[in-house]
Amino acid sequence: MSSLGELQRLGTSSGGPPRKRDNRAAFFFLSPWFAGLILITAGPVAASFVLGFTDYNLIQPPEFNGLENLQRMLHDERLHHALGVTFTYVFVSVPLQLAFALGLALLLDRGMRGLAFYRSVFYLPSLLGTSVAIAVLWRQIFGADGLVNQVLGWFGVHGQSWISDPDTALSTLIVLNVWTFGAPMVIFLAGLRQIPTMYYEAAAVDGASKGRQFRSITLPLLSPIIFFNLVLQIIHAFQSFTQAFVVSGGTGGPSDSTMFYTLYLYQRGFHSFDMGYASALAWLLLVIIAIFTAINFWASKRWVFYDD
């Protein structure tokens, strides 16, 4: 069903009976995709690998400098800081976001009145969340005299600016990511609908409590979907950019507290035009994402349950 399941299955499928090949037609239909692969995706991936070993400022031709960029990474304290910020963001906001998504999906039962309405309302922030407009709004809401502090004022709490305090700036972005739980929620809802009601009926006859049904039926049968959402949202969160950029005015501040990895990459590449180092940074990001995805796949053997 999902692209991940598809990838996992690719290695194992036996394929149907051999059929007539239509190589020429396939080449015609795939020619735009091939061109895109070479020029826009795979080609640049390879090119940025090579550029990662050069010094390049767009004006002079690239100059090989061996492992200098790697060495620079090891001693680049701002980079280490950006990694810390990004890891905190990913590993706090994704579990929270998925917990909300799963919780709400479970609450929105099959055949419940108003299901379509709730689903739409909770999904809407996912579509708005990556826009500059919402980041602008966030900047006001969590500012010194913003909406949050006005509401807190009713309870006698005197908040300061959440955005300009290095201790809280990152949490406002985490809240923003959790706010977009609607997309994984819709995926959970679709997954829950796949579970045959027969299982629950049988369990109820056997006297299983709701909690037991959740642990023994819902969780195992939903685990591939949980896994799918986890992998995708982690990959997604590593790439967050817009919100940090707009909220911090492009600086990653205050005192680098919202310096996402992608923001640092942008500054190195497109402010300093330090293209060689930016390419090395891009590849490090790819490696980091690949490692976490691999860990996810490896760990999934222990908790993801496949029906077939």
Added chain:
Amino acid sequence: MTDLKERVTPAVREEPAARARTRMSSIAKHVGLILLALIMLYPVLWMVVSSLRPNNEIFRSPGLALSGLRIANYSEGWNALASPFGHYLINSAIVVAGCVIGNLVSCSLAAYAFARLEFGGKKVFFAIMLGTIMLPIHVIIVPQYILFSQLGWINTFLPLVVPKFLATDAFFVFLMVQFIRGLPRELDEAARIDGAGHPRIFLQVVLPLMVPALATTAIFTFIWTWNDFFSQLIYLTDPDKYTVPVALRSYVDATVSTSWGSMFAMSVVSLLPVFLAFLLGQRFLIKGIATTGIK
């Protein structure tokens, strides 16, 4: 297992008291859900209301009640930048239109090949295609930028639109592959017996049947391109070429908390197309993410 086939009513027979209790808990659930929905949408509603308030009132009114309508925020925001805001809306519309057409054409072509044709290396190419769904744009942006700057395409819409004509949004290729696989093969076979080649089968049999998948692709492409900031920020540095997100951001940086009213006004304007696309296309959106699972 067979005896379970007959319908089993849950929890034996409910007594009136028990029924009243489940009724109460259902009401409590709805109240909770509506409350949560309100909390979630409140900031957006508040922004819409605040876009009609004078500046000093924005920082004093957490409520939604309006004392008057300050339409001037909209005219101020509209004319605050070098060009009227309509100029940026048109730029965004051009980029979006190009991306939508590009994705519809190129992704459906590629999807037909993956779903219906047999060819050497199909499995490998399909795996590569799926892999590129998860490829972060940051890994390819630097070489892409170098390529496009050598072509002289910086500060044009080409770097944003041309890749879409090359089926680089693999997510949509996958979505369409899934859809085509669900169409009965008998239809293709019948057309083939009638002498139709693959181009005709694609155009006259498959394409008309995959309108729902095309609609999903169009709406998602619309919303994602409209919201996209990273690549538009990188490729468009000439204010005349700014799209809505880049223009809005430059406005924010230029005014820093002096005129929130007009900033909110333009934010509302920029969200309106997304909201409309959501209203008109939510059926396709929800189906789309449910079957392929990316926001």
